[in-house]
Amino acid sequence: MPLLAGKLITQNGLGLMRLTWVAGPTPDEQAFKILKAALEAGANVWNGADFYGTPDNNSLHLMNRYFTAYPEDAEKVVLTIKSGIVDMRTFTMDCSPTAMRNFVDRANTILDGKKKIDIFGCGRVDKNVPIEETVDALAELVHEGKIGGIQLSEVSADTIRRAAKVTKIDMVEAEISLWSRDVFQNGVAETCAELGITMVAHTPLGAGMLTGHIKSVDDMPAGSYHKHFPRFQPENIDINFQLVARLKEMADAKGCTSAQLALSWIKTQSSRPNMPLFVPVAGARSEERVKENVKDVHFSEGDLQAIQLILDNFTVAGDRYPPAAAKLTEY
Known part of the structure; x- marks a missing residue:
């Protein structure tokens, strides 16, 4: 099994966003069952952020509560946390060295010793701060034991190389799915493979579109910010559903769900030449969905060609x- 932050992982992860960053966060009783089910299924890479929710209830607060209830699970989980957002309304970033230290200190205060942050980094690119300064500050925090490792998110191959010249980069997060395949075409995936960096695939089900359950914006969960994204607008969503319908036909032929097909396709890319390890982090609002998402589907060469x-x-x-x-x- 591969390692991330010194811990054994599988190719199954869990996205934490939908547990706290929706209209009506998941009650702890249900959220804890989902988190426990994920661990039992081997999905121990948990992908969160200090902006997934409100300042008083985001991924960090949920983790504090969960690991207070289940302290024995803390060392089993690779917790990845994104930060750097100053104002979500204006998409203002601050990834300066001072800000990084403040964000990490605040995160650790919220976690209150219940769990160490295994991987930490900026959720996006701060165009006003050179990446070298950001990762050098994070490297100091690793040395001090305040975080375990460093991640980048939505960055170009050039930025990854620049950062890796300063310090070890453990993880690169990118949107990777059947309808977001940029990393296979812009050198990001190859660069991560060359440098031995694990790639975490966020939004691996296309914000629910690739499950086949979304046929219009009205089908999206209440409070979903993806409703405002171009791919879900009326002039585009009907076109995109044609792709989803064809993929569902393929899933039906394979005897699996559309979600299982989409997630397994991402994991299968790891076996291609010059590709890194891919870990999709799908969200879930039920134990049943967690169990569904981790079931692997075998693809023949003919299936992949289809x-x-x-x-x-x-x-x-x-x-x-x-x-x-x-x-x-950056792309």
């Missing part, structure tokens, strides 16, 4: 992010 043919014949309509949010990514 999926690729579908992808080649159906171009995704709409950008990944609205213009304001897109400014924080």
Whole structure:
């Protein structure tokens, strides 16, 4: 089994966003069952952020409560935390050395010793601070034992190389899915493979679109900020559902769910030449969904060619992010 932050992991992770960053956060009683189910299924890479929710109830607060109830699970989990957002309304970032130290100290205060942050980094790119300064500050925090390792998110291959010249980069987070395949075309995946960096695939189910359950914006969960994204707008969503429908036909033929097909496709990319380890971190609002998501689907070479043919014949309509949010990514 591979290692991340010195701990054994599988290719299954858990996205924490939907447990606290939605209209009506999941009650602890149910959230704890989901978290426990994830661990039992081997999904021990938990992907959170200090902006997944409110200043008083985000991923860090949920982790404090969970590990207070289950302290024996703390060392079993690789907790990855993104930060650096000053104002979500204006997408303002601060990844300066001083800010990094303040964000880490605040996070550790919230966790209150219940859990160490295994991997920490900026949630996006701060165009006003050179990446070298950010990761050098994070390296100091690793040396001091305040965090275990360093991650980057939504960065280019060049930024990864620049950061890696300063210090060890443990993880790169990127949107990777059947309808977000940029990292396979822009050198990011190859760079991570070359440098031995694990890639965490956020939004691996296309914010629910790739499950086949979303046919219009009205089908999206209440409070979902993806409702405002270009790919979900009326002029694009009908076009994109054609791709989803074809993938569902493929899933039906394989005897699996669309979600299982989408997640297994990401994991299968790790076996391609010059590819890193990919760990998709799908969210879940029930124990049943966790168990569904971790079930692997075997693909023959013919299956992979059939999926690729579908992808080649159906171009995704709409950008990944609205213009304001897109400014924080490097591709």
